[in-house]
Amino acid sequence: MILDLKEIYADTKAYLNKEVTVQGWIRNHRKQKEFGFIDFSDGTTFTHLQIVYDNKLANFDEITKLHIGSAISVTGILIPSPKEGQELEMQCKELTLEGDCDEDYPIQPKRHTREFLRDNAYLRPRTNLFNATFRVRSVAAYAIHKYFQERGYVYFHAPLITASDCEGAGEMFQVTTLDLDRIAKSGEVDYSKDFFGKQTSLTVSGQLEAETWALAYKKTYTFGPTFRAENSNTKTHANEFWMIEPEIAFCDLDQDMDIMEDMLKYVVKYVLDNCPLEIDFFDAFVEKGLKEKLTKLISSKFTRIDHEEVIKILKEADVKWEFPPEYGEDIAKEHEKYITEYFNGPVFIKNWPKDIKAFYMKQNADGKTVAAVDLEVPGAGELMGGSQREEDYDKLVSRMHELGMNTDELDWYLNLRRYGGCVHSGFGMGFERLLIYLTGVENIRDVIPYYRTPNNCDY
Amino acid sequence: MILDLKEIYADTKAYLNKEVTVQGWIRNHRKQKEFGFIDFSDGTTFTHLQIVYDNKLANFDEITKLHIGSAISVTGILIPSPKEGQELEMQCKELTLEGDCDEDYPIQPKRHTREFLRDNAYLRPRTNLFNATFRVRSVAAYAIHKYFQERGYVYFHAPLITASDCEGAGEMFQVTTLDLDRIAKSGEVDYSKDFFGKQTSLTVSGQLEAETWALAYKKTYTFGPTFRAENSNTKTHANEFWMIEPEIAFCDLDQDMDIMEDMLKYVVKYVLDNCPLEIDFFDAFVEKGLKEKLTKLISSKFTRIDHEEVIKILKEADVKWEFPPEYGEDIAKEHEKYITEYFNGPVFIKNWPKDIKAFYMKQNADGKTVAAVDLEVPGAGELMGGSQREEDYDKLVSRMHELGMNTDELDWYLNLRRYGGCVHSGFGMGFERLLIYLTGVENIRDVIPYYRTPNNCDY
Numbered sequence: 001m002i003l004d005l006k007e008i009y010a011d012t013k014a015y016l017n018k019e020v021t022v023q024g025w026i027r028n029h030r031k032q033k034e035f036g037f038i039d040f041s042d043g044t045t046f047t048h049l050q051i052v053y054d055n056k057l058a059n060f061d062e063i064t065k066l067h068i069g070s071a072i073s074v075t076g077i078l079i080p081s082p083k084e085g086q087e088l089e090m091q092c093k094e095l096t097l098e099g100d101c102d103e104d105y106p107i108q109p110k111r112h113t114r115e116f117l118r119d120n121a122y123l124r125p126r127t128n129l130f131n132a133t134f135r136v137r138s139v140a141a142y143a144i145h146k147y148f149q150e151r152g153y154v155y156f157h158a159p160l161i162t163a164s165d166c167e168g169a170g171e172m173f174q175v176t177t178l179d180l181d182r183i184a185k186s187g188e189v190d191y192s193k194d195f196f197g198k199q200t201s202l203t204v205s206g207q208l209e210a211e212t213w214a215l216a217y218k219k220t221y222t223f224g225p226t227f228r229a230e231n232s233n234t235k236t237h238a239n240e241f242w243m244i245e246p247e248i249a250f251c252d253l254d255q256d257m258d259i260m261e262d263m264l265k266y267v268v269k270y271v272l273d274n275c276p277l278e279i280d281f282f283d284a285f286v287e288k289g290l291k292e293k294l295t296k297l298i299s300s301k302f303t304r305i306d307h308e309e310v311i312k313i314l315k316e317a318d319v320k321w322e323f324p325p326e327y328g329e330d331i332a333k334e335h336e337k338y339i340t341e342y343f344n345g346p347v348f349i350k351n352w353p354k355d356i357k358a359f360y361m362k363q364n365a366d367g368k369t370v371a372a373v374d375l376e377v378p379g380a381g382e383l384m385g386g387s388q389r390e391e392d393y394d395k396l397v398s399r400m401h402e403l404g405m406n407t408d409e410l411d412w413y414l415n416l417r418r419y420g421g422c423v424h425s426g427f428g429m430g431f432e433r434l435l436i437y438l439t440g441v442e443n444i445r446d447v448i449p450y451y452r453t454p455n456n457c458d459y
Numbered sequence: 460m461i462l463d464l465k466e467i468y469a470d471t472k473a474y475l476n477k478e479v480t481v482q483g484w485i486r487n488h489r490k491q492k493e494f495g496f497i498d499f500s501d502g503t504t505f506t507h508l509q510i511v512y513d514n515k516l517a518n519f520d521e522i523t524k525l526h527i528g529s530a531i532s533v534t535g536i537l538i539p540s541p542k543e544g545q546e547l548e549m550q551c552k553e554l555t556l557e558g559d560c561d562e563d564y565p566i567q568p569k570r571h572t573r574e575f576l577r578d579n580a581y582l583r584p585r586t587n588l589f590n591a592t593f594r595v596r597s598v599a600a601y602a603i604h605k606y607f608q609e610r611g612y613v614y615f616h617a618p619l620i621t622a623s624d625c626e627g628a629g630e631m632f633q634v635t636t637l638d639l640d641r642i643a644k645s646g647e648v649d650y651s652k653d654f655f656g657k658q659t660s661l662t663v664s665g666q667l668e669a670e671t672w673a674l675a676y677k678k679t680y681t682f683g684p685t686f687r688a689e690n691s692n693t694k695t696h697a698n699e700f701w702m703i704e705p706e707i708a709f710c711d712l713d714q715d716m717d718i719m720e721d722m723l724k725y726v727v728k729y730v731l732d733n734c735p736l737e738i739d740f741f742d743a744f745v746e747k748g749l750k751e752k753l754t755k756l757i758s759s760k761f762t763r764i765d766h767e768e769v770i771k772i773l774k775e776a777d778v779k780w781e782f783p784p785e786y787g788e789d790i791a792k793e794h795e796k797y798i799t800e801y802f803n804g805p806v807f808i809k810n811w812p813k814d815i816k817a818f819y820m821k822q823n824a825d826g827k828t829v830a831a832v833d834l835e836v837p838g839a840g841e842l843m844g845g846s847q848r849e850e851d852y853d854k855l856v857s858r859m860h861e862l863g864m865n866t867d868e869l870d871w872y873l874n875l876r877r878y879g880g881c882v883h884s885g886f887g888m889g890f891e892r893l894l895i896y897l898t899g900v901e902n903i904r905d906v907i908p909y910y911r912t913p914n915n916c917d918y
Contacts, residue, residue: 002709004677006611023709024677025879043676044611071674071881073709098709099850099881107878122668122871123878125675135676138614145604152465152503155597159909160619160684161632161699163916173620173634173654175661177688180637180648187646189639195632195688195698196916202620202634209581209909209918215530216584217502217594218463218483225619225684229636229654239654240620250461250482250532250557391558412581412918419566419582420484422530422558450618450668457622457655459668459871 006044008078012087021075022049022090023098025126028109031064038066039109040074040090043125046132046277050081053092062097068109069101069126118445122459125449129286132278133441134449136271140438141431143270144223144244147263153246154217158206158224163198164409172201173229173239202227207245207426208360208413211389214247214424215416221246223431231454235443238432240452247426253362253371253388256425257348260375260384261302264346268294271438278439287440293379294438300345307331307352307369310339317342328353328368336381346377359399360413362388373427380437386427393417465503467537471546480534481508481549482557484585487568490523497525498568499533499549502584505591505736509540512551521556527568528560528585577904581918584908588745591737592900593908595730599897600890602729603682603703606722612705613676617665617683622657623868631660632688632698661686666704666885667819667872670848673706673883674875680705682890690913694902697891699911706885712821712830712847715884716807719834719843720761723805727753730897737898746899752838753897759804766790766811766828769798776801787812787827795840805836818858819872821847832886839896845886852876 002021024042031037035054051074053063066072073096081089106112106120107127117124124130149155161175177195191199206222213220222245230237248259272279272294283291314325314335323332331339331349339347350373351364361370371388390396396417400407407414435447445451450459461480483501490496494513510533512522525531532555540548565571565579566586576583583589608614620634636654650658665681672679681704689696707718731738731753742750773784773794782791790798790808798806809832810823820829830847849855855876859866866873894906904910909918 004611023881043613044678069879071708071879099876099879101879102877105878122671122875123675125672131675134615134672135613137616138608138612141614141616142604142608145601149597149601152463154594155600156593157596157600157684157701157908159699159911159918161686161911161916162918164918173636174639175632175634176639177632178639180633180635180639180642183639183642184646184648187643189643195690195913196911197914198916200916212581212918213584213593213908216582216590219503225616227620231654240618242616249530416581417558418561419564420528420530420558420560422482449616449672452618452620452655454654455656457620457657457659459618459621459623459671 004044005042005047005049009045009047015078017077017079019075019077021073023073026066026068026070026072029066029068036064043131046281050086050089051076051092052089053095063095066097067101067103069105069107070097071099072096073098114446121450128281132281133439133447136275136278136439137435137447139274140267140271140435143267147266148221148246153219153221154213156210156213156220156222158203158209158222160203160225161200162203163196163200165201171229172204173227175200175202204228207428210245210247210426211416214249215421218249233454238444238448238451238453242431243428244431245426245428249422249424251425252423253350253373253425256386256388256427257304257373260386260427265298269298282440290440297346302346302348303343304348304350307349310349313342314338330356333381336376340376340378346375349374349376359403359405360389362390363395377437383433383437384427384429386425388425391417391421391423463503464501464506464508468504468506474537476536476538478534478536480532482532485525485527485529485531488525488527495523502590509545509548510551511548512554522554525556526560526562528564528566529556530558531555532557573905580909587740591740592898592906595734595737595898596894596906598733599726599730599894602726606725607680612678612680613672615669615672615679615681617662617668617681619662619684620659621662622655622659624660630688631663632686634659634661663687666887669704669706669885670875673708674880677708692913697903697907697910697912701890702887703890704885704887708881708883710884711882712809712832712884715845715847715886716763716832719845719886724757728757741899749899756805761805761807762802763807763809766808769808772801773797789815792840795835799835799837805834808833808835818862818864819848821849822854836896842892842896843886843888845884847884850876850880850882
């Protein structure tokens with residue numbers, strides 16, 4: 001019976017004293033004269049399995065020579081382990097080498113720097129840290145689908161190549177099949193000859209298109225890649241990342257916040273329930289207090305407060321700010337931190353000054369603010385941003401004109417307001433930002449399998 | 460109590476004779492002197508709700524004037540319907556207009572051509588056909604995640620922007636931030652100044668990268684967009700589409716076929732179970748016999764046969780072929796059709812001539828074939844393709860040299876064979892191809908929300 005370690009550890013009692021076969025890799029190997037110990041993992045779960053073999057095996061000598069990193073099949077009996085902290089070990093009856101590992105293998109049983117592992121990104125999921133990180137990535141992605149699907153949301157695949165640039169002016173990647181060398185030679189750019197007959201780019205958001213789905217299905221969400229050609233080299237910027245953008249009809253800003261809060265709690269709980277070993281590992285070695293932070297979030301009451309009130313609190317605070325808070329302006333990282341500590345929990349900051357927010361947001365009656373919201377969480381700052389969308393055709397058009405936008409290009413978007421448009425809202429969550437929050441792994445390069453940043457495009 | 464139609468129809472008995480509120484859109488409207496009927500849908504389920512109102516309502520006159528397409532909130536009692544084929548209707552107590560619909564609304568309660576609806580793609584999910592199609596798209600996507608996640612596969616997000624072009628030579632979209640006008644002026648292309656410091660494109664497959672995950676997690680799958688700059692205008696080609704690419708370590712071609720068969724049956728069954736009304740609709744109006752085709756697939760035994768045997772059967776067939784079948788060559792659509800009819804069910808064609816297959820496929824001992832497989836299904840032809848991957852470093856390198864490929868660029872991929880590489884296999888399924896099979900909607904433009912084809916890039 002060939003089993004994954006995941007299956008064995010899910011029901012150790014059932015497999016105790018049973019003969020099973022496992023297939024995976026040697027993570028470490030200690031040999032003595034008459035027996036040896038293999039630290040074995042098949043990657044299906046965080047926990048390894050110790051395999052004990054002795055010189056009664058016909059190929060004992062060969063086994064003692066096996067390299068770290070090699071792929072093996074092992075048949076043996078699962079027995080109670082004498083070693084503290086591990087329930088089982090395997091008494092080996094038969095071991096076959098499935099794939100050798102050369103001695104220049106970069107992943108050795110010692111501490112590697114994250115920089116070194118980034119340079120060997122294709123091997124890093126074989127380390128405990130990255131094995132845990134990318135499993136959490138997978139489980140969290142599933143939790144998001146599960147949350148929305150079980151609540152009747154329709155999953156919408158937003159287009160990636162787009163001819164619209166209304167949200168990403170100047171920070172978009174161009175997509176083309178024009179021959180650049182030929183352009184250099186001819187001295188001419190003719191977009192009518194480009195693949196789509198016009199200039200196209202990679203999308204920065206699927207929201208506007210998602211609104212078309214919300215007004216047909218009532219509830220929809222995207223979960224897909226988005227791109228930004230931003231020349232930033234910070235810990236939180238990548239040029240290709242995944243976003244979740246739910247959009248809901250007959251939903252105002254308050255209901256939008258209800259959904260944001262409920263979804264976040266669901267996903268955090270799902271990851272705590274389904275990746276307990278990974279979370280314990282992160283808690284011990286990456287971010288002390290992570291588990292408590294996540295557990296606390298689930299039972300927190302999220303505060304809801306106007307932007308204006310927040311500025312008032314910040315101004316009254318006995319703090320020497322690097323960036324003095326100001327009415328009508330954005331808030332800085334130091335302010336985000338202060339405000340979540342002030343309320344001792346997550347905070348929805350709502351009703352933002354319209355001049356620092358996007359054109360499609362619902363204009364409030366005060367003429368100064370829009371029905372936008374950012375969610376600030378302790379230890380991570382802004383995790384999501386949402387808004388009620390302007391459903392009034394005339395107001396939307398005049399706002400676009402104010403901002404010098406081309407309304408022709410977005411006629412379909414405007415038409416949504418003429419054809420049974422209604423109060424509707426949505427939000428966006430950067431998936432990698434969520435993962436940084438969930439794992440404590442603080443560099444975005446370490447939560448994306450193969451990250452793209454300025455001058456980095458390997459694999 | 461505000462409810463989705465989906466909730467009401469999930470438990471009609473619970474809501475019978477209860478007062479509830481629904482929010483959605485007017486699909487049709489018939490009015491008489493003293494009462495009127497609104498065909499109402501909120502998009503959350505395929506079934507509409509008939510709303511009956513009469514002149515006892517204070518705003519009766521206004522209601523009679525409501526346009527098709529308008530967004531409304533309605534509170535009323537759910538009562539048994541006298542109309543055949545509908546269980547419930549709503550006796551309206553209160554109706555509020557949430558968003559008017561202008562009279563030039565393109566979606567009227569009549570038959571629109573698919574071409575017309577493609578031109579109004581942002582409104583087409585409001586029609587029965589497209590509402591059903593894109594709901595099936597969402598449900599099928601979830602079924603795929605569910606299948607793999609419940610079996611311990613790790614979801615892998617393959618990078619979209621790539622500097623590698625080993626699989627897509629000549630048919631890739633270039634991604635750049637170089638200023639094309641400046642190139643035209645300067646007469647020079649300098650990729651060292653491009654965003655990533657080199658020439659980059661959109662990926663055509665995440666498989667090679669997925670192999671790195673398989674050799675760490677044992678079981679992995681991708682589900683993401685892929686791109687091909689193919690200048691084809693057929694019913695089955697789009698330039699941006701979604702692919703599923705599972706990859707499994709310690710898995711040979713036979714086990715690979717087991718997984719392909721099991722996954723397909725699971726997804727088909729999940730859609731039959733969760734979209735029964737949609738499937739009935741497609742069966743009645745799109746593809747007669749669809750439901751039987753899908754139901755039959757679930758209990759079919761998939762045939763497994765060598766490519767060479769298939770050619771033999773085709774050659775012996777009493778058919779005048781447009782493209783005569785030949786040993787060592789690919790098979791045509793007419794052959795695919797014949798062979799699934801011959802075996803009266805799905806057929807795995809395996810062990811293909813190596814010269815017509817990709818470099819990474821496992822070379823068989825005969826020196827002529829590779830351990831590749833295509834799945835042919837009745838009525839749709841090729842639905843998936845897979846292979847065992849060549850795990851032998853030397854054989855892989857020499858095959859790449861034979862094909863004139865640059866091995867430096869894929870050193871990481873080759874290294875997988877030196878660092879605990881093992882027998883491993885995988886397959887790819889075009890998501891849209893699956894949807895065409897599931898819905899009977901035969902044009903790929905009609906199963907992608909916003910399709911990209913040559914000279915088409917709207918929204």
